[in-house]
Amino acid sequence: MYKYDTYDQSIVDARVEEFRDQVARRMAGELTEDQFKPLRLMNGLYLQLHAYMLRVAVPYGTLDSRQMHMLAHIARKYDKGYGHFTTRQNIQYNWIELKDAGDILADLATVEMHAIQTSGNCIRNTTSDQYAGAAADEVADPRPWAELLRQWSTFHPEFTYLPRKFKVAIIASDEDRAAMRLHDIGLQLTQNEAGETGFKVYVGGGMGRTPMVAPLIRDFLPAADYLSYLEACLRVYNRYGRRDNIYKARIKILVHEIGADEYRRQVEEEFLHVKTLGIDPPAEEFERINAFFAQPAWEQGLSDELDLSDPDFKLWVDQNVFAHKAPGYAIATISLKPIGGIPGDASADQIDLMADLAETYSFDELRVTHSQNIVLPHVRKADLYTLWQKLDAAGLATANLDLISDMIACPGLDYCSLANARSIPVAQKISQRFADREADLGELKLKISGCINACGHHHAGHIGILGVDRKGTENYQLLLGGSGAEDASLGRITGPGFDEDGIVDAIERTLDRYVATREPGERFLDTYRRVGFETFKEAIYG
Amino acid sequence: MVEGLRYRDDAAHEEPAVTLDAFLDQSNATAVRLESDEDARKLLPFLDRLALIEVAFPAFRDGRGYSAGRILREAGYTGELRAAGDVLVDQILPMRRCGFDAFAPDKPLDPAAVERALGRYSNVYQKAADGRAPAWKLRHG
Numbered sequence: 291m292y293k294y295d296t297y298d299q300s301i302v303d304a305r306v307e308e309f310r311d312q313v314a315r316r317m318a319g320e321l322t323e324d325q326f327k328p329l330r331l332m333n334g335l336y337l338q339l340h341a342y343m344l345r346v347a348v349p350y351g352t353l354d355s356r357q358m359h360m361l362a363h364i365a366r367k368y369d370k371g372y373g374h375f376t377t378r379q380n381i382q383y384n385w386i387e388l389k390d391a392g393d394i395l396a397d398l399a400t401v402e403m404h405a406i407q408t409s410g411n412c413i414r415n416t417t418s419d420q421y422a423g424a425a426a427d428e429v430a431d432p433r434p435w436a437e438l439l440r441q442w443s444t445f446h447p448e449f450t451y452l453p454r455k456f457k458v459a460i461i462a463s464d465e466d467r468a469a470m471r472l473h474d475i476g477l478q479l480t481q482n483e484a485g486e487t488g489f490k491v492y493v494g495g496g497m498g499r500t501p502m503v504a505p506l507i508r509d510f511l512p513a514a515d516y517l518s519y520l521e522a523c524l525r526v527y528n529r530y531g532r533r534d535n536i537y538k539a540r541i542k543i544l545v546h547e548i549g550a551d552e553y554r555r556q557v558e559e560e561f562l563h564v565k566t567l568g569i570d571p572p573a574e575e576f577e578r579i580n581a582f583f584a585q586p587a588w589e590q591g592l593s594d595e596l597d598l599s600d601p602d603f604k605l606w607v608d609q610n611v612f613a614h615k616a617p618g619y620a621i622a623t624i625s626l627k628p629i630g631g632i633p634g635d636a637s638a639d640q641i642d643l644m645a646d647l648a649e650t651y652s653f654d655e656l657r658v659t660h661s662q663n664i665v666l667p668h669v670r671k672a673d674l675y676t677l678w679q680k681l682d683a684a685g686l687a688t689a690n691l692d693l694i695s696d697m698i699a700c701p702g703l704d705y706c707s708l709a710n711a712r713s714i715p716v717a718q719k720i721s722q723r724f725a726d727r728e729a730d731l732g733e734l735k736l737k738i739s740g741c742i743n744a745c746g747h748h749h750a751g752h753i754g755i756l757g758v759d760r761k762g763t764e765n766y767q768l769l770l771g772g773s774g775a776e777d778a779s780l781g782r783i784t785g786p787g788f789d790e791d792g793i794v795d796a797i798e799r800t801l802d803r804y805v806a807t808r809e810p811g812e813r814f815l816d817t818y819r820r821v822g823f824e825t826f827k828e829a830i831y832g
Numbered sequence: 833m834v835e836g837l838r839y840r841d842d843a844a845h846e847e848p849a850v851t852l853d854a855f856l857d858q859s860n861a862t863a864v865r866l867e868s869d870e871d872a873r874k875l876l877p878f879l880d881r882l883a884l885i886e887v888a889f890p891a892f893r894d895g896r897g898y899s900a901g902r903i904l905r906e907a908g909y910t911g912e913l914r915a916a917g918d919v920l921v922d923q924i925l926p927m928r929r930c931g932f933d934a935f936a937p938d939k940p941l942d943p944a945a946v947e948r949a950l951g952r953y954s955n956v957y958q959k960a961a962d963g964r965a966p967a968w969k970l971r972h973g
Contacts, residue, residue, distance in 0.1 A: 297955045297967035304953045311948065312922065320942075328893060329922055411893065441957045441967065447929035448902055448960065451895025528899050529871075567906060569959050571968035578971065 291354055291655060292437050292582045294402045301444065302399045305406055309333050310392035317388070332450070334382075334408030335391055339707050342386040345408040346398060350418035350436040350460070351379030351658040353403075358645035358656055360401045365638040368394055373641065375626060375634045377698060377747060378457070379417050379658040380408055384705050406444055411452045413443035413524070417459045419467045420659040423583060424667040426615040430487065432462040432479050434580040435516065438571070442517050449524050453531035454539035456524070457496075468660055469774030471495045471504045472750055474541045475523060480510070487513045493523055493553065494545030495778075497744035502542040503778045505550040507557065515561070517570050522561035526553065585616075586653035586668055592618020596671050603678050605729075606689040611674065620671050622652075624664040624681060625688040625696060629725045630718050633699040634662030643684050651677050661698050661735075663691070693728040694736050694801075695721040698747050702740030702757065703764070709740035711757025711764035712790075719794050724801070731801060733813045735774070750774035752815040753800065754781040755793060766793035770800065770826055771818050784827050796830050803829035833940035837924070838912075839933045845884040845912055865916075872900035879909045886936070889917035898930045905931035905961035921945045925953070931961035 294302070309329075316326040330336075334345035346361070353361075361381055365373045368390050369383040376382055386394070398404055408415055416436045423431040439458060443449070449456070459470045462479035470476035476492035489511040495504030511519050527541045530548075545553045594617060598604040612621040624644060627633050636644070644664055648656045651673045652666035659665055669677060681687040690696045697720065700706065702713030717738055724731065737751030741758075748754030754769035765787040772781030788796050801814070803826055808817045818826060838844065849865035850858070852874065863884035866872060875885065885904060887897040901913055914934035915927050924935065924946050935941075959966050 295971070297970060300955050301953060301957065301967075308949070308952050311945075315945070325892075325920060411895075444957050445926070445953070446958055447926035448898045449895070450926050451893055451898065451923075453895075525899055529896055533894060533896075563906070567959065571966070572972055574972045575968040 291352060292349075292433075292579060298441075299399075299402070302402070302404050302406075305333075305404060306392065306395045306399050309395055313388060313392055328410060328451075330391075331410040332407060332412060333391075333395070334405035335386070335388075336409060337707070338384065338705055339703075340705070341384065342388055342391070343382055343384050343705070344386045344391065344394060344405060345376065345380050345382040346403060346405050347408045347415045348380050348403075348658050349440050350416055350422070350433050351420055351660075352422075352433060353656050353658070354654045355645040355649040355656070357401045357403055358641060358648065360397060360403065362638040362641035362645065364394055364397060365641065372635055372637045374632075374701065375636065375658050375662045375664070377660045377662065377745065378408075378415050379420070379660055380415055381658070384701070409455070411454050411456075412450050413446065413452075413456045413458065416440055416443070417457070417468055417473075417660055419461045419463060420657040420665045421467060421612060421621055421667065422462065422657075423585070424614050424619075424621050425463060426613050427465055428462040428615075429479055429481055430462055431580075431583050432460045432477075434576060434583050435477070435479060435489075435513075436460045437579050437582075438516070438576060439520070442520070446524075449528060452524070452528055453533045454536070454541075456527075456541065458520075464776060466774070466776040466778070469747070469750055469778070471778040472497055472501070472747075472774055473504065475520065476504050482510050489513070489516065491519065491523075493557075494542040494550070496540050496542045497747060497749045498540065499537050499742045499744075500540075500543065501744065501749040501780045502546060503780065504542070505545065507550060507554050513576070514570060514573070515565060518565045518567070519557070519561050521569055522557045522564045525560055525564070526556045530556075586655075588616040588619060588668065589670070592670060592672065594618055594671060596674065600675070602682075602689075603675055606678050606687055607674065609689040609693065609729075610691045614668065616668075618671055620669050620674060622666045622669045622674065622677065623659070623691045624666065624686050625690055626663050626686075627690055627696045627721070628685055628688050629690075629695055630722045632714050633697055633717055636664075640684055640686060643680070644686070647677060647680060661696065663696070690728060692733045692735065694724045694731055694734045694753075695728055697721070697736040697738060698751070699738040700740050700746035702738075702746075706740060706745075708743055709757065710742075710759035711740050711766065713738045713740040713746060713757060716755060716757070716766060716790055716793060719790065720797060723794050723798065731805070731814065733815075735815075736797075737772075747774060748772070749780045750778070751781055752813070752818070753797060756783075758787060760787065764790065766790065768793060768796050768800070768830065770823065771815065773815060782823055784823075784830055786831075799829050800826055834943050835937070835940050837935040837937075837941065837943070837946065839928070840912055842912075847884070849884060849886045866897075866900055868894050868896045868900075872903045875904065876907045879904070879907060879911075882909065882911050884912045884914060885909065886914045886916050887932070889915055889919055889923075892918045892920050892923055894918075898926060901927065901930035901932050902961045921949055925949050929956070929960040929962045929964070
């Protein structure tokens with residue numbers, strides 16, 4: 291894991307003091323709320339329905355037990371004893387008081403954490419593959435590149451007031467576990483035929499009101515040009531992205547309106563100039579960062595044998611454990627989706643327990659996933675049963691990874707001032723309705739957003755739900771056929787929406803049709819793509 | 833409270849800034865004002881004889897001027913680069929980093945607050961237009 295040096299620490303410490311000063315000026319009335327808003331947003335502080343919400347950055351989703359314990363401490367001391375893990379691999383607290391914000395940031399800074407650029411029209415926290423550094427299918431660990439990007443983008447003076455927020459994801463496998471092509475910039479670490487490291491660069495993806503899958507802009511970007519090229523991509527956007535309409539201000543609209551070819555031409559032209567400025571750090575800086583991500587000291591010669599005689603344990607292993615690159619090790623996902631619970635929520639006690647388990651069983655490392663779960667990336671297979679027992683005792687052993695109850699849901703109208711409808715009660719009802727048959731239904735990514743901003747990724751759900759306001763009542767639209775994986779696609783709205791119970795019934799009709807028409811081994815998404823939209827529409831509306 | 837800030841040693845330029853269109857028409861002006869939607873690169877052939885370029889910030893959220901500032905400095909412009917408009921205390925630092933060395937805010941600023949803001953960060957992560965060495969440069973010499 292990356293460790294701060296004095297430079298990193300001085301920047302984060304200065305930020306704490308700067309934000310204390312900004313809060314003090316706001317509380318003294320020297321700053322209007324309008325002037326304070328972009329400053330607090332740049333620091334992850336939102337004014338929500340009931341209180342301030344603070345979003346804390348977990349860069350590329352990686353943290354250690356000390357940091358995880360701090361997240362529990364903040365939940366206990368400043369919130370109501372829990373936190374909510376988000377689709378940007380961050381955590382947010384929903385009951386924060388403005389006067390405490392400076393103290394929270396100071397606490398975070400003691401464990402090399404911050405809330406910098408977790409909101410605002412700037413470059414947001416970079417996300418990555420939650421299995422980075424552990425997955426057998428990666429070409430290299432993408433996180434050193436994400437850390438390089440974190441540093442470059444932190445307080446980037448030119449890109450602090452972009453037309454709109456800007457999200458980057460970096461992966462290093464052909465299997466996309468980070469919804470890479472649904473980002474403003476998606477990067478895939480790769481090697482060319484000469485064996486050199488570089489990136490495939492996708493620009494202009496995103497969800498929200500106008501969802502788009504990002505087109506390929508650069509087939510192979512040499513690693514040495516990494517930051518210069520990103521600087522060129524951002525500069526073209528900062529200069530020419532639309533600022534007349536907030537709903538058309540994301541880079542996807544620019545790329546769509548001028549076309550991928552013209553955007554690419556402008557970026558390449560800008561890049562030729564930017565490359566002369568000496569923005570890219572030398573290879574030694576990458577090597578310095580890369581050394582922090584060296585493989586843990588995995589034990590050699592471990593057995594891959596696993597005693598699966600306990601049927602509940604076997605269920606969990608089959609569902610929540612993923613292949614590790616080292617013999618005798620496994621990647622374990624801790625589901626934060628108990629049946630009928632609030633997706634992504636964890637109590638302070640649970641957060642502390644996960645930190646302790648990471649320290650004991652996973653080389654002190656945890657990951658937050660974009661689907662709102664926690665991963666222990668390096669667990670000895672011999673320890674899995676003990677780990678599972680401890681998780682089970684804390685209500686953290688739900689065996690539902692990638693099943694229907696492992697859904698993404700935004701906070702919705704229960705918390706969010708932008709929402710049109712509640713997400714959480716719908717999520718809970720779906721979870722309860724289908725829990726008994728979810729193993730049979732297989733991989734099924736269901737995603738719920740409480741408004742058109744799509745924080746719950748509904749466009750990318752095999753089944754998506756969008757909450758809307760219909761003449762003053764909450765109404766839920768159903769979408770089918772989306773995917774945030776390497777086969778990225780956008781869901782299609784089936785037809786008229788439903789009320790809260792109606793949407794659950796409509797999903798049941800959808801799934802009954804799937805079960806009746808699937809071929810052996812087909813996931814819901816596969817069946818949908820094979821038999822088509824109309825078959826399901828007919829099942830839903832009759 | 834101050835109505836203008838200037839971080840240059842030379843005498844203030846007195847000639848009023850003309851619009852970009854007017855400047856491109858009449859080649860003898862030495863001061864020009866760039867609106868936020870105008871292309872700074874149109875000035876690149878004329879930088880040698882410009883003493884003042886004023887970049888408009890109609891709203892603090894409109895960040896196009898930051899790119900304009902850097903583009904002008906990257907092309908070698910050494911004259912006064914003035915940010916004018918909705919310029920607030922917390923925008924001065926990134927503006928300085930993008931090459932601005934004079935400020936004409938719509939509303940007066942507290943010079944003490946500006947000084948605090950400018951002195952707060954002893955380190956930066958990126959190379960920009962202000963000559964500060966980024967952390968990676970300090971790490972590796």
